[in-house]
Amino acid sequence: MKQSRHLLAQAVADKTLHIKDMKQLSREVAAYLLHEGLVDELDSLLRDVIAIRAEHGLVEAEAVSAHQLSDADLNDVRAILKEYYPHAKQVTVHQRLDANLVGGIKLVMPHQQLDESVRASISKFKSLTAERA
């Protein structure tokens, strides 16, 4: 019977909280996914793992922006995340560049998103004026 992805993610997240050798864990997870034919679900599995770790106070988010963020910008992003996750013990921010955003920043977490990019504002502006039309 196919293992529930959520249960699998729970097991992996638990291991990441206690294990020291991440490479060993990666090999074990990869082997399991190959054996069960679940390689396509890797992205979803990792999102689940991030979400479960966030419940334990280890918040990870992806900061997407059109331009490279400075250290000060990253500190601001961490401060925003701490506002939304007051019980967070550790906040990790990964950067990704996407010129399509034009400006501003988009924070992406497994089940949530905070989009303050210029592109989102333009898109919302278009939809608001289209509704009224």
Added chain:
Amino acid sequence: MTQPAIDVSIKELSDDIRSAIAELKVRPEIESTGVVTRIGDGVAWIYGLTSCGYNEMLTIEGTGDEHITAFAFNLGEDEIGAVILGDDTAIKAGATARLTGKVLEVPVGPELVGRVVNPLGQPLDGKGAIKASETDRVEKVAPGVLDRKGVHEPLMTGITAIDAMVPIGRGQRELLIGDRQTGKTAIAVDTMINQHRQNTGVINIYVAVGQKLSKVARLIERLKREGVMDQTIVVATSASDPASMQYLAPYAGATMGEYFRDRGQHALIIYDDLSKHAAAYRQMSLLLRRPPGREAFPGDVFYLHSRLLERAVKLSDEKGAGSLTALPIIETQAGDISAYIPTNVISITDGQIFMETNLFYQGIRPAISVGLSVSRVGGNAQTKAVKSVAKSLRINLAQFRELAAFSQFSTDLDPETRHRIERGQRLTELLKQPQYTPYSVWQMYAILLAATEGCFDTVPLDKIKTAEANLLRELKHDHPKDMEKVNTGDEPDDKLREKIVKIAHKIAESYRSEDKETK
């Protein structure tokens, strides 16, 4: 320089822009989002959105700045199966999906009357936006037992065979079932035309599910020509529309009809046809990996139609006494009414009108099989006038059918048998009716009275329709006030009956004299 757009007010545009900017100034908050992991065949599988409700509307970011609407149809532990409403080619894996917090709603109200719309209430007729002030949910629970009243008011179709033998009442569900090209839609169209001709005030809703667009266009053209479009809403989906739209169309139409029902008005809804609706639902269910059952339909295909048809009701006086009458259409294959979907819908509805292919090709149109057709509401939904003359019609025709087969093998028939056969032939001939010519109550009464009193027994078979036309012409021309009285539906008195019978006999006599002269 291009022509400026008409009706553009810069002041309004300026106000719109300012209020849009004001909304944008509010700081965005963290929102629940999901990610599309797989997309194809009109279905998007979405990771996340753990608080999503069943049938909740979602928006998915497409390429460019499009936002494509979908609704959650499969709520799994690990992912959501969402059915896309519209073009799924704009969505790619990795796209962000958001909840809207709403279930699917459509605009409702009198603003939709006279319009052709899709199941989302968007106009298809090029007459501009529909400025409906209200919306309502597409999926709604049907009224309970205490909110209902028994069907007791007639919904006149204008088709003699139906109003006499298989009468339909307001709030009833009467199934139109038969093979392709047997006149099912024609009956539905004539019923709509009759609502206009008789000024009944009934609002028509015609739901085209997966029909050829050419057929829908022809139908709309005919409705416009007959002046019926002014009291009709057309909800159209073509065969090339996604299965999701074909699935939603009947429910959207029912919601539009319920607006009038719940406000003390009467509405008639035609689902053309539910066979295609079931096929669209099967397609969606299989793509969503739901377990297939009999004929590959999902296990809840009965519920698909039962929850739709239960919304056609006659409401109690306390609830406004409005009604929604449903005429669902089912297409059979080779006359098989014992197949899966036909039997499902037959068991849900309050009767069926069965159209037979061989009757159609014999020239008996409408090709109604009197033996297999039934109305479970019966005489309660009949005007007293028609009821008084239609009592013996069914049995006369049943006897004729039995004897007709027998008579092919025997030339030596007793007078009684021969009389029954001749009477049956004349009844059959009189029940034939051209398309787009629904009869009013007085016309039906006069025809049936003449037939059942034997007035036309001596008229040659090929002259029956002419005799009928002459009778109606004379009654309309010489006795308009009497016919108006009959048209109210009350049973005419004996004096009026005798008058009509006398006129019918006189007309029949003229054909007998003609016949003698030719001989």
